[in-house]
Amino acid sequence: MISKKMTELVKGSSVIRAMFEEGRRLAAEYGAENVYDFSLGNPNVPAPKAVSEAIIDILKTKDPLYVHGYMSNAGFPEVRRAVADSLNERFGTSFSEENVIMSVGAASGLNVIFKTLLDPGDEVITFAPYFGEYRNYVSNYDGVLNAISPDTSSFQPNLKELSERISEKTKAVLINSPNNPTGAVYSEETIKELGRILEQKQKEYNKPIYLITDEPYRELVYGDVQVPFVTKYYRNTIVGYSFSKSLSLPGERIGYLVIPSELDDYKAVFAAAGVATRILGYVNAPSLIQLAVSECLNETTDIGYYERNRNTLYNGLTELGFSCQRPEGAFYLFMKTPEEDDASFCDRAKKYNILTVPGSSFGCPGYTRIAYCVSYETVVNSLPKFRLLAQEYGL
Amino acid sequence: MISKKMTELVKGSSVIRAMFEEGRRLAAEYGAENVYDFSLGNPNVPAPKAVSEAIIDILKTKDPLYVHGYMSNAGFPEVRRAVADSLNERFGTSFSEENVIMSVGAASGLNVIFKTLLDPGDEVITFAPYFGEYRNYVSNYDGVLNAISPDTSSFQPNLKELSERISEKTKAVLINSPNNPTGAVYSEETIKELGRILEQKQKEYNKPIYLITDEPYRELVYGDVQVPFVTKYYRNTIVGYSFSKSLSLPGERIGYLVIPSELDDYKAVFAAAGVATRILGYVNAPSLIQLAVSECLNETTDIGYYERNRNTLYNGLTELGFSCQRPEGAFYLFMKTPEEDDASFCDRAKKYNILTVPGSSFGCPGYTRIAYCVSYETVVNSLPKFRLLAQEYGL
Numbered sequence: 001m002i003s004k005k006m007t008e009l010v011k012g013s014s015v016i017r018a019m020f021e022e023g024r025r026l027a028a029e030y031g032a033e034n035v036y037d038f039s040l041g042n043p044n045v046p047a048p049k050a051v052s053e054a055i056i057d058i059l060k061t062k063d064p065l066y067v068h069g070y071m072s073n074a075g076f077p078e079v080r081r082a083v084a085d086s087l088n089e090r091f092g093t094s095f096s097e098e099n100v101i102m103s104v105g106a107a108s109g110l111n112v113i114f115k116t117l118l119d120p121g122d123e124v125i126t127f128a129p130y131f132g133e134y135r136n137y138v139s140n141y142d143g144v145l146n147a148i149s150p151d152t153s154s155f156q157p158n159l160k161e162l163s164e165r166i167s168e169k170t171k172a173v174l175i176n177s178p179n180n181p182t183g184a185v186y187s188e189e190t191i192k193e194l195g196r197i198l199e200q201k202q203k204e205y206n207k208p209i210y211l212i213t214d215e216p217y218r219e220l221v222y223g224d225v226q227v228p229f230v231t232k233y234y235r236n237t238i239v240g241y242s243f244s245k246s247l248s249l250p251g252e253r254i255g256y257l258v259i260p261s262e263l264d265d266y267k268a269v270f271a272a273a274g275v276a277t278r279i280l281g282y283v284n285a286p287s288l289i290q291l292a293v294s295e296c297l298n299e300t301t302d303i304g305y306y307e308r309n310r311n312t313l314y315n316g317l318t319e320l321g322f323s324c325q326r327p328e329g330a331f332y333l334f335m336k337t338p339e340e341d342d343a344s345f346c347d348r349a350k351k352y353n354i355l356t357v358p359g360s361s362f363g364c365p366g367y368t369r370i371a372y373c374v375s376y377e378t379v380v381n382s383l384p385k386f387r388l389l390a391q392e393y394g395l
Numbered sequence: 396m397i398s399k400k401m402t403e404l405v406k407g408s409s410v411i412r413a414m415f416e417e418g419r420r421l422a423a424e425y426g427a428e429n430v431y432d433f434s435l436g437n438p439n440v441p442a443p444k445a446v447s448e449a450i451i452d453i454l455k456t457k458d459p460l461y462v463h464g465y466m467s468n469a470g471f472p473e474v475r476r477a478v479a480d481s482l483n484e485r486f487g488t489s490f491s492e493e494n495v496i497m498s499v500g501a502a503s504g505l506n507v508i509f510k511t512l513l514d515p516g517d518e519v520i521t522f523a524p525y526f527g528e529y530r531n532y533v534s535n536y537d538g539v540l541n542a543i544s545p546d547t548s549s550f551q552p553n554l555k556e557l558s559e560r561i562s563e564k565t566k567a568v569l570i571n572s573p574n575n576p577t578g579a580v581y582s583e584e585t586i587k588e589l590g591r592i593l594e595q596k597q598k599e600y601n602k603p604i605y606l607i608t609d610e611p612y613r614e615l616v617y618g619d620v621q622v623p624f625v626t627k628y629y630r631n632t633i634v635g636y637s638f639s640k641s642l643s644l645p646g647e648r649i650g651y652l653v654i655p656s657e658l659d660d661y662k663a664v665f666a667a668a669g670v671a672t673r674i675l676g677y678v679n680a681p682s683l684i685q686l687a688v689s690e691c692l693n694e695t696t697d698i699g700y701y702e703r704n705r706n707t708l709y710n711g712l713t714e715l716g717f718s719c720q721r722p723e724g725a726f727y728l729f730m731k732t733p734e735e736d737d738a739s740f741c742d743r744a745k746k747y748n749i750l751t752v753p754g755s756s757f758g759c760p761g762y763t764r765i766a767y768c769v770s771y772e773t774v775v776n777s778l779p780k781f782r783l784l785a786q787e788y789g790l
Contacts, residue, residue, distance in 0.1 A: 003511065004514055112676075117398060119400075133673075248463060250463070278528070289683070
């Protein structure tokens with residue numbers, strides 16, 4: 001008696017979450033130390049101490065009616081101001097609290113913005129490989145997600161194809177950099193060219209095309225890699241952010257949307273996003289953790305830990321003969337599977353208690369995503385297992 | 396450029412939230428102590444100390460990767476088990492963790508269940524007066540909310556009209572007791588009769604009709620009033636709960652759904668509700684506060700405070716000649732407006748810095764909702780202002 005849409009969705013329910021449950025099962029059977037679970041983007045580096053210190057300090061010094069109470073649907077004004085100030089300082093922007101809506105993680109931010117923008121049949125374009133949930137977030141509002149085919153040479157977005165595919169129906173383009181699942185960071189050149197194409201298409205179709213940039217991994221980059229702040233390159237940009245990865249708080253569901261004042265129809269979009277936050281049942285981002293993150297805007301989790309994992313895994317896998325691009329950010333490595341059928345590869349890997357997600361789940365078959373937000377020991381100890389797997393394939 | 400649906404929604408945006416902003420404006424202008432803001436159900440009695448103690452204890456003793464990490468979309472199994480155990484102990488039910496889904500407050504629970512159940516055009520029946528957001532929650536999934544006309548003699552649901560109005564299209568009936576906005580508690584007799592009608596209609600139409608019971612005020616009842624636990628009276632019942640009022644945590648967005656095993660199509664409904672939690676972007680209820688409330692299941696806020704407010708306000712208003720039913724639960728009093736036009740009454744009240752919400756917002760014109768979750772002083776000091784208002788109307 002469930003709805004037709006949900007019947008389909010339950011059938012094809014997230015491969016990633018299913019693997020999460022599978023990982024727990026294997027860990028119970030073989031012991032966690034003998035399972036190499038690279039399936040989920042669940043940070044393994046703990047939240048900085050500053051987060052729990054902030055929470056305890058808030059609980060001890062502030063009025064509980066304030067700390068746990070309702071506020072505007074967009075969030076505490078002082079928290080939104082702190083977020084705006086922090087962005088302005090880092091990126092030379094000029095946002096105010098009227099440009100920030102606190103959200104229940106990035107996932108709710110994206111739902112809010114799609115609820116705000118999409119009429120049935122409206123098209124959102126994204127670039128393969130892409131986070132599979134995007135399809136659901138868009139479909140929730142009867143929009144259509146169209147994916148541009150991957151450029152597997154660089155995993156930068158295929159802008160030539162974008163240019164050809166934008167149509168009258170295109171309401172928004174959705175990007176994600178640092179990227180899940182590839183670990184690629186879109187270069188400034190890419191963002192500039194993307195902005196140029198969108199400007200041109202806006203003129204051609206005489207309507208705004210919003211660029212939605214999903215940035216939960218913005219802080220997770222290695223070495224001197226820079227992540228361009230997209231609002232500076234294209235006026236009709238909306239940013240979705242999450243503290244899930246940067247502060248290792250994925251369970252807390254806390255993030256924000258940035259809706260710049262220079263956006264076409266800014267006032268309506270900002271007001272509607274507040275209403276969408278309310279009627280979708282989020283009401284507001286969780287209050288205590290809103291206050292806590294606003295005290296920790298300059299903190300990040302230990303990125304060096306992920307970087308060491310990245311180096312060891314990338315070097316180890318390439319030495320074994322696997323083929324992959326060196327990730328520049330996030331905590332994912334996207335590896336070419338030695339057989340065409342990526343699901344079959346993942347099944348073979350499971351024999352060695354290695355769990356990775358088929359690239360097909362990201363619209364990019366022939367690859368697999370290895371989430372290296374795991375202990376260093378897991379990375380190190382997985383390599384002999386990967387070696388056995390490589391041998392199976394005669395690498 | 397926002398969606399057509401949202402354009403309409405922004406126009407007719409929540410009167411209640413608008414008054415919230417108005418209340419803040421008046422407080423800034425006249426001083427908070429001179430504004431009698433009865434507009435919002437924002438608890439004024441602080442959360443029990445046990446909540447912050449639990450949070451601090453969890454932060455100090457548990458692994459942050461556990462406390463702030465992902466878990467199953469349905470929530471921490473041990474938290475769901477604690478909720479089930481607590482319900483079983485109190486109500487003689489036999490739930491397990493497989494009957495509980497932790498939600499981002501009651502609002503998300505309702506969204507999840509409507510997403511799970513509703514195909515476009517499906518009907519949900521509720522009883523006026525009703526919480527205005529129900530219309531949005533149902534409309535989010537292209538369902539149709541139909542309201543049964545109010546029985547203003549008792550504010551029990553009009554079951555005769557329900558019986559006539561249920562049709563082939565009816566997917567669910569939605570009730571709310573203790574009731575927002577009337578403070579009425581549905582009696583055991585009412586629930587039994589409601590169950591009997593639904594059983595009969597299920598047979599007549601040969602399909603399940605789900606009874607969704609929205610119970611954020613379950614713990615907030617006065618004297619020896621009992622709130623029947625509805626799953627015991629009707630098999631196809633789904634319960635939505637929130638800790639917003641019982642623990643004074645409205646900003647934290649924490650609650651749960653109970654989906655009993657005896658429900659028609661239980662497995663599909665439970666699985667789909669988990670998927671809906673994920674794809675609607677909640678992902679999971681906030682993790683730290685999940686753990687905290689599971690330590691506080693036997694706690695409630697100081698209900699005596701609200702009871703004193705109820706008594707003083709009810710006695711005061713009736714002595715002044717206003718007409719209203721004595722609330723048995725929640726923290727709302729639903730007063731007949733001395734003029735037919737409830738919006739006009741509320742505007743007149745505003746002259747005295749009294750903010751209340753027109754009954755029309757709840758599908759029941761000619762009344763106004765007075766949310767007495769305010770300080771006792773506000774109640775006491777508002778009465779001379781209500782007296783002036785009564786005099787204006789020649790009461």
